[in-house]
Amino acid sequence: MSSLAAMLKAPGAMVECDDDPEAVFDFLCARGWSDGLPVIPPTPERVERMLAYCDRDFGETVARIPPRYGAATPIRVAANAVMAGCRPEYFPLVLLALEAMAEGPYNLYGTQATTHPCTPMLIFNGPVAAEVGINSGHNAMGNYFRANAAIGRAVRLALVNIGAAIPGTGDMATAGTPAKFTFCVAENEAASPWEPLHVERGFPREASAVTVIAAEGPHNVNDHESLSPEGILTMIAGTMAITGSNNAYYAGQPVLAFGPEHAATAASGGMTKAQVKQWLYDHATLPLSKFSSEGIERRFRRKLADQFGNAPLDTPVHMWAKPDDLIVIVTGGAGKHSQYVPTFGNTRSVTRVLKRADGELVMSIQDLKRG
Amino acid sequence: MAQLTKRGLIAAVVCSDSFMKLGSAQAKVFGVPDLPLLRIQHPLGGLAMEKVRERAAVALPQLVKVVKEKQS
Numbered sequence: 001m002s003s004l005a006a007m008l009k010a011p012g013a014m015v016e017c018d019d020d021p022e023a024v025f026d027f028l029c030a031r032g033w034s035d036g037l038p039v040i041p042p043t044p045e046r047v048e049r050m051l052a053y054c055d056r057d058f059g060e061t062v063a064r065i066p067p068r069y070g071a072a073t074p075i076r077v078a079a080n081a082v083m084a085g086c087r088p089e090y091f092p093l094v095l096l097a098l099e100a101m102a103e104g105p106y107n108l109y110g111t112q113a114t115t116h117p118c119t120p121m122l123i124f125n126g127p128v129a130a131e132v133g134i135n136s137g138h139n140a141m142g143n144y145f146r147a148n149a150a151i152g153r154a155v156r157l158a159l160v161n162i163g164a165a166i167p168g169t170g171d172m173a174t175a176g177t178p179a180k181f182t183f184c185v186a187e188n189e190a191a192s193p194w195e196p197l198h199v200e201r202g203f204p205r206e207a208s209a210v211t212v213i214a215a216e217g218p219h220n221v222n223d224h225e226s227l228s229p230e231g232i233l234t235m236i237a238g239t240m241a242i243t244g245s246n247n248a249y250y251a252g253q254p255v256l257a258f259g260p261e262h263a264a265t266a267a268s269g270g271m272t273k274a275q276v277k278q279w280l281y282d283h284a285t286l287p288l289s290k291f292s293s294e295g296i297e298r299r300f301r302r303k304l305a306d307q308f309g310n311a312p313l314d315t316p317v318h319m320w321a322k323p324d325d326l327i328v329i330v331t332g333g334a335g336k337h338s339q340y341v342p343t344f345g346n347t348r349s350v351t352r353v354l355k356r357a358d359g360e361l362v363m364s365i366q367d368l369k370r371g
Numbered sequence: 372m373a374q375l376t377k378r379g380l381i382a383a384v385v386c387s388d389s390f391m392k393l394g395s396a397q398a399k400v401f402g403v404p405d406l407p408l409l410r411i412q413h414p415l416g417g418l419a420m421e422k423v424r425e426r427a428a429v430a431l432p433q434l435v436k437v438v439k440e441k442q443s
Contacts, residue, residue: 066400067393067396067397067400068396068400069400113393164396168392169392169393169396170393170396172389172390172393
């Protein structure tokens, strides 16, 4: 295990500034080490406390973050977690999300540097999410809850400070998205009529996992009237069918986050999650004629010639490539709303399970407490 | 292009002016800070073929210059 004290003595590891909170904030903003919101100063004492639940070597490179390909080590990530306002118990989940994003299919370079407004959507499943307080009820995608706010923010700060996703230089997003401050939710497993996302992907129910996907901000689906599965799914499919989505052109995986009441209605006739995905794939379509004439010619006739080379204008365009590409979760509290989350096209979601250094599943965050 | 440069081949990257900073930063990251960037006007995406040819006409002399310099 690397000595924290020795690591902090390395050239460039420490900087000094006035300890007044406003002076610290000014200093960090001037260096480009913030997201524009105030941060907790990452003093050595705070960074050390942040590592209380880290059973990894503090100097181990757990991920390389493009476009700089900076080394995400626990000590560096911990500094960002302090700045974001994390509790030490959150830290293993921040590290887990970064490890997942560094897996090839996620395409971290592309999602960091693209002009598209994508950001990591973190979907947590399993007991640790509830244990550390990640909200899956009312306002699950909104403000107020520290774990949701700080875990997502810590990931974003690491992307900027370690990976150099700096607007105009390493992050070329045309306009970006407010979700770039944080986008972290837990699935409301208790309110779901279907298997949780991590179970659907082959992991044990008792495992704790994160699924990462490069997502846009969510778009609401309001439906207070439908009483049948077909009714609610018709409303959702209509919200999904849009011309400007990357998912209509590339092999991306959009997310449908059912509100619990909509999920109950959708499942009331016995439809499985796979059947819901198939139904929505079949019905979330637009006729080719809805796209611009230039788009039809340049995108569909040429680039997608196998499917649309000579297709009539009433040919349905599906909103994602294969039925199972739709990611379906349940989150939120009471109310007749669901969320549709389009994603960056050239990316695949990655699910990663929280394990101890010896490879055993983490059943409680206390399993990782040092000493 | 970084790999080609490291293998001793002459390589360059066409880069629209809005992406010059990213291109320059990436060249440094990949260990080829002197990788030539052939600057064209942004955008490149969504252009009619006539405009694409205009961009190519701007890039080509830059490419020829790079090749001549590297060969000399």
